[in-house]
Amino acid sequence: MSSTEMAVEIEGLHKRFGHVHALRGLDLRVPAGQVTGFLGPNGAGKTTTIRILLGLLRSDGGRVTMLGGDPWTDAVRLHRDLAYVPGDVTLWPNLTGGEAIDILARLSGPLDPVRKQAMLDRFELDPTKKARTYSKGNRQKVALVAALASRARLLLLDEPTSGLDPIMEAAFTESIREVKAEGRSVLLSSHIFSEVEKLADRVAIIREGVTVEAGTMAELRHLTRTQVTAVLDGGADALAAMAGVHDLTRADEHVTFAVDDDRLPAVLAEVARLSPRSLVANPPSLEELFLRHYGDELAAVNNGSRQ
Numbered sequence: 604m605s606s607t608e609m610a611v612e613i614e615g616l617h618k619r620f621g622h623v624h625a626l627r628g629l630d631l632r633v634p635a636g637q638v639t640g641f642l643g644p645n646g647a648g649k650t651t652t653i654r655i656l657l658g659l660l661r662s663d664g665g666r667v668t669m670l671g672g673d674p675w676t677d678a679v680r681l682h683r684d685l686a687y688v689p690g691d692v693t694l695w696p697n698l699t700g701g702e703a704i705d706i707l708a709r710l711s712g713p714l715d716p717v718r719k720q721a722m723l724d725r726f727e728l729d730p731t732k733k734a735r736t737y738s739k740g741n742r743q744k745v746a747l748v749a750a751l752a753s754r755a756r757l758l759l760l761d762e763p764t765s766g767l768d769p770i771m772e773a774a775f776t777e778s779i780r781e782v783k784a785e786g787r788s789v790l791l792s793s794h795i796f797s798e799v800e801k802l803a804d805r806v807a808i809i810r811e812g813v814t815v816e817a818g819t820m821a822e823l824r825h826l827t828r829t830q831v832t833a834v835l836d837g838g839a840d841a842l843a844a845m846a847g848v849h850d851l852t853r854a855d856e857h858v859t860f861a862v863d864d865d866r867l868p869a870v871l872a873e874v875a876r877l878s879p880r881s882l883v884a885n886p887p888s889l890e891e892l893f894l895r896h897y898g899d900e901l902a903a904v905n906n907g908s909r910q
Contacts, residue, residue, distance in 0.1 A: 607633060607830070608635050609632055609634060609635060609668070610633045610634065610635045610636075610658065610670060610756070610757050610788035610790075611631065611632065611633035611639075611667075611668070611669050611670075611757070611788075611790060612631075612632055612633075612666075612668045612669075612692075613629060613630060613631040613632070613665065613666070613667050613668075614630055614665055614666045615628045615629075615630065615664065615665035615666065616628065616629040616630070616631075616652065616655070616662055616664070616665035616667060617629075617662060617663045617664035617665050618648075618651055618655065618660065618662055618663050618674070618740070618812075619663050623649045624812065625648050625812055626648045626652065626665075626812040627811065627812040627813050627823060628665065628812075628813055629648060629652060629665070629809060629812055629813055629814055630816060630817070631652065631807050631816045631817075632805075632807075632817070633788055633789075633790050633805075633841075634788070634804070634805065635786075635788050636783065636786045636788060637788060637789075637804040637805060638779060638782065638783055638788075638789040638791055638803045638804050638805075639788075639789065639790050639791065639800045639804065639805045639806070639807065639842075640667055640791050640792075640793070640799035640800075640803035640805070640806040640807070640889075641790055641791060641792040641793075641801070641807055642792075642796075642799065642807065642808045642809070643791075643808060643809040643810060644794075644807075647809050647810055647811065647812070648809055648811070648812040649761070649792045649809065650761060651760055651812075652723070652809075653687075653761050653790070653792065655667060655674060655675075655812070656669055656674050656759060657674065657678075657685075657687060657759065658674045658675055658678030658681070658682070658860065660775075661675050662675075664735065666708065667813040668864070669681055669757070670684050670685070670756060671755055677843075682710060682711070683710075683711060683712055684711065684712075684755055684756040684757060685711060685755055685756075685757050685758075685759065686708075686711050686738065686749070686750035686751075686753050686755035686757070686758045686759070687712075687750070687759045687760075687761075688743075688746045688747055688750050688758070688759070688760045688763040689746070689761050689762070689883075690761050690762025690763070690765040691739075691762075691765065692739075692742040692743050692745060692746045693742075694734035694737070694742055694745060695734055696733065696734050696735035697733060697734075697735070698733070698734055699730060699731055699732060699733055699734065700728060700729065700730040700731070700732055700733075700734060700737065700744075700745045701723075701730030701731065701733055703745050703749070704719065704723075704745055704748050704749045704752065707745075707746065707749035707750075708733070708750075708753045709753050709755065710753075711750075711753035711755040712753065712754055712755070713754075714752060715752065715754070718751075719748065719752040719753045720752050721752075722747070722748040722752045722778070723748055724742045724752075724772060725774045725777070725778065725793060726748055726774055727744075727771070728741060728744045728745065728748060738766070739765070739766035740766040740767050740768065740771070741765070742766075743766045743767055744766060744767070744771070746763075747763060747775065747778075751778045751782065755787070756787055756788065757787065757788045757789075757790070758782060758787065758789045758790070759786070759790050760789060760790065760791045760793075761792045762792060762793055762794065763775065763791070763793070764793070764798065764825055765784065765797065771827075772795075772798065775798075775799070776801060776802060779791070779802050780802070781801075781868075783804075789802075791803060796888065796889045798888075798892040799889060800820070800888065800889040804819065805817070805818060805819050806818070806819075806820065806823060806889065820889070828849065828861040828862055828863055828864065828887070829861065829862055829864060829867055829884055829885065829886050829887070830859070830860075830861055830884070830885045830887070831859070831860055831861070831862055831870070831871075831874070831882070831884045831885075832857065832858070832859045832881075832882075832883045833857075833858050833859075833874055833877075833879040833881060833882045833883075834856050834857055834858075834879055834880040834881040834882075835856055835858050835874075835877050835878075835879050835880070836856060836877075836878070836880075837877070838873075838877040839851065839853050839858045841873065841877075842858065842860065842870070842873060842874065842877075843860070843902065845866070845869070845873060846866055846869075847862050847863035847866025847867075847869070847870060848859045848860050848861075848862050848866070848870060849862070849863075849864070856880075867884075871884065881893060
């Protein structure tokens with residue numbers, strides 16, 4: 604994919620804060636007209652990357668291109684085509700929500716009042732109240748309405764649904780699908796795996812300032828195994844002996860095992876020959892893909908909690 608088709612292209616990005624090396628050669632691509640999920644725990648470097656894209660920080664090395672420009676030297680021009688939603692929104696306390704939306708949205712160009720009203724209705728936000736009276740969720744809605752009501756070509760979203768209830772999360776999902784249908788681009792950083800899995804065309808997983816996995820969900824799943832559960836009257840030994848079958852366990856007639864994706868057709872054909880009474884095959888979830896890179900940290904946390 605050429606750079607002209609990229610809303611964001613980062614190669615070998617470095618950033619230090621004193622002795623802390625926050626980004627250690629990070630690579631990231633956000634194709635134009637797509638949603639790219641950006642995953643990693645707190646401290647992995649996601650927010651630092653976004654702050655560099657916003658022109659708030661200057662990188663210490665690497666190449667960063669956003670909407671055909673440099674975020675540091677072309678910040679004024681780029682911000683006309685950019686909308687940003689942080690995970691913890693701070694507003695002017697004496698302005699109403701509607702006034703704050705007008706200011707934020709106009710940073711990305713003329714505000715369409717019809718579009719603004721549609722987003723207010725969707726997120727059930729009263730724009731006449733002072734910002735100081737808003738809960739965290741309502742402050743989040745102000746930033747979302749401003750971003751989604753704009754015509755920004757690129758949305759940078761850093762934990763955008765923090766503080767929203769499930770109904771509003773569904774409204775957010777609907778809105779991002781509309782943004783994508785309009786040909787706009789989204790970089791979505793989130794801890795909610797189901798949210799990213801529903802929306803993202805591509806996913807980048809980072810660890811300690813480095814990209815450790817990137818690609819479409821299909822590409823990432825190709826590197827993993829599918830979990831299969833079947834109810835069989837017999838034949839489990841034959842399945843266990845097949846190439847690509849791993850960790851087969853039996854509990855009465857219930858058989859569970861993992862299978863390499865390139866061996867899945869042959870293994871499922873063998874299961875079908877055994878006339879299963881029930882069969883469920885689950886590809887790995889985004890959370891499982893993520894934990895391939897962070898499972899050791901999770902194990903350390905669990906071991907520590909037992910001590």
